[in-house]
Amino acid sequence: MATDNALTAEQILSTAEDVLRRFGPAKATVVDIARALGVSHGSVYRHFPSKAALREAVTQRWLDRAHDELAAIAAEPGPAAERMHRWLATLFAAKRQKALEDPELFATYMVLVGEVSGTVEEHVDTLVAQIREIVEDGVRRGEFRDTAAGPVARSVFLATAHFHDPAHAAEWSRPAAQDDFEALWSLLLEGLRGR
Amino acid sequence: MATDNALTAEQILSTAEDVLRRFGPAKATVVDIARALGVSHGSVYRHFPSKAALREAVTQRWLDRAHDELAAIAAEPGPAAERMHRWLATLFAAKRQKALEDPELFATYMVLVGEVSGTVEEHVDTLVAQIREIVEDGVRRGEFRDTAAGPVARSVFLATAHFHDPAHAAEWSRPAAQDDFEALWSLLLEGLRGR
DNA sequence: CGAATGACAGATATTGAAATCTGTCATTCG
DNA sequence: CGAATGACAGATTTCAATATCTGTCATTCG
Numbered sequence: 001m002a003t004d005n006a007l008t009a010e011q012i013l014s015t016a017e018d019v020l021r022r023f024g025p026a027k028a029t030v031v032d033i034a035r036a037l038g039v040s041h042g043s044v045y046r047h048f049p050s051k052a053a054l055r056e057a058v059t060q061r062w063l064d065r066a067h068d069e070l071a072a073i074a075a076e077p078g079p080a081a082e083r084m085h086r087w088l089a090t091l092f093a094a095k096r097q098k099a100l101e102d103p104e105l106f107a108t109y110m111v112l113v114g115e116v117s118g119t120v121e122e123h124v125d126t127l128v129a130q131i132r133e134i135v136e137d138g139v140r141r142g143e144f145r146d147t148a149a150g151p152v153a154r155s156v157f158l159a160t161a162h163f164h165d166p167a168h169a170a171e172w173s174r175p176a177a178q179d180d181f182e183a184l185w186s187l188l189l190e191g192l193r194g195r
Numbered sequence: 196m197a198t199d200n201a202l203t204a205e206q207i208l209s210t211a212e213d214v215l216r217r218f219g220p221a222k223a224t225v226v227d228i229a230r231a232l233g234v235s236h237g238s239v240y241r242h243f244p245s246k247a248a249l250r251e252a253v254t255q256r257w258l259d260r261a262h263d264e265l266a267a268i269a270a271e272p273g274p275a276a277e278r279m280h281r282w283l284a285t286l287f288a289a290k291r292q293k294a295l296e297d298p299e300l301f302a303t304y305m306v307l308v309g310e311v312s313g314t315v316e317e318h319v320d321t322l323v324a325q326i327r328e329i330v331e332d333g334v335r336r337g338e339f340r341d342t343a344a345g346p347v348a349r350s351v352f353l354a355t356a357h358f359h360d361p362a363h364a365a366e367w368s369r370p371a372a373q374d375d376f377e378a379l380w381s382l383l384l385e386g387l388r389g390r
Numbered sequence: 391c392g393a394a395t396g397a398c399a400g401a402t403a404t405t406g407a408a409a410t411c412t413g414t415c416a417t418t419c420g
Numbered sequence: 421c422g423a424a425t426g427a428c429a430g431a432t433t434t435c436a437a438t439a440t441c442t443g444t445c446a447t448t449c450g
Contacts, residue, residue, distance in 0.1 A: 006423095007423085007424085029410085029411060029412085030411075030412065030413090031410085031411065031412090039424075039425090040424065040425050040426065041411090041412080041413090041425095041426095042413085042414085042415090042424070042425060042426070043423080043424055043425075045412090045413065045414080046423075046424080049413090050412085050413075051411095051412065051413085145385070151374075151378040152378070152382060154375065154378065155375070155378045155379040155381075155382045156382070158354075158357045158375060158379055159353075159354035159355075159357075159379055159382070159383070160354075161356055161357045161363070162353045162354075162356045165362070165363075167360070167362035167363065168356070168360075168362065179346075180349065180350070180353060183346040183347070183349065183350045184350040184353055184354055186350075187347060187350045187351070187354070187383065187386040187387070188354070188382065188386060189386075190340070190385065190386040190387075190389045190390075191382040191383060191384075191385040191386030192382070192385075193390070194385045194390075195385075195388065195389075195390050201393095202393085202394085221403095224440080224441060224442085225441075225442065225443090226440085226441065226442090234394075234395090235394065235395050235396065236395095236396095236441090236442080236443090237394070237395060237396070237443085237444085237445090238393080238394055238395075240442090240443065240444080241393075241394080244443090245442085245443075246441095246442065246443085
């Protein structure tokens, strides 16, 4: 057998992701997940206290994976303005690609994300912290005016919500979306540079 | 009788609004509206071709009413920066008040708005045009740097989506929401002024 | 004669009984 | 002995029968 026979939380999460993908968030049951693993559903409850906790863990895992590429960009060398633009554009591109290439899977994750507000807040904090890193570096380099990096980073995140918040996914397929993004970035960049 | 006896579209719209308020968007039927008016439901179909059209007209009416105060602010005299701040703050305050004071009614309108994407786009265009007015005036007055007012106005609207788009209504009750708004406004104002 | 009615067909929503699922735990398995 | 099982109670979902609604139109009303 591929994994010998120890049932791990990781295995369950991975299979749960498959089952959610296949059946959708409304239909996927713990019994389905157990069946896909070839175990009884009782065994799943040895690793996760509830279906909700399992779904939250799947979501967490998914959000964490989405972080990696962005964290790398935030830490890159070079001009902060260009880096922030790349960071935001990458975030937008990643979300848009996921939403357009497999809308059903994206809808599945939208449902999951809607269930776990606490987890999402942490996720947002992580992203804002990455923006803040870039802002602070920009101030150090003299590219940006010297402001409270925390609030400014949060403002940049909120201002670009249209391009990364799933609530706006329906607008991402409009041809003008990229132009809208670039126009907004120009305005924000002016704001970061200041007088 | 208050209105003698001619059944007008306006009467139907007004009553439809009441019924929607009372029963909610899922339960309110054309029969309910006709009953509230004291007529047969066939009569309603003399004025509106379908239930969908009636609901759209109710939504249109509601959105139009929401415009008035803002249009007045956009046309006020005085510094453009201050006016734009007041315009945005008024929009945010109006939405937030509606969402918090009567969440069920707000949910009703969220459903209706979700049904009529075309109508909403027009509504957005109207609002963006008002922002554009203020931007152009600001450029004339030398307060803002000289840029394409159209795209900038749209950027301001998109950047503040967090504070006026119903999709974000859940966040409007957070105590930090007003601070977030002011921080974002500062950043946008810097961006409008430029170097 | 134009406005309103109400009966009607097809579409949609409601309801309650039956099936399935969640979460627990005494028991079995290795 | 710790991990897995499967039977179970209560909660939730499904499904099909029933009721209601939407939209039309021949007829009535004023």
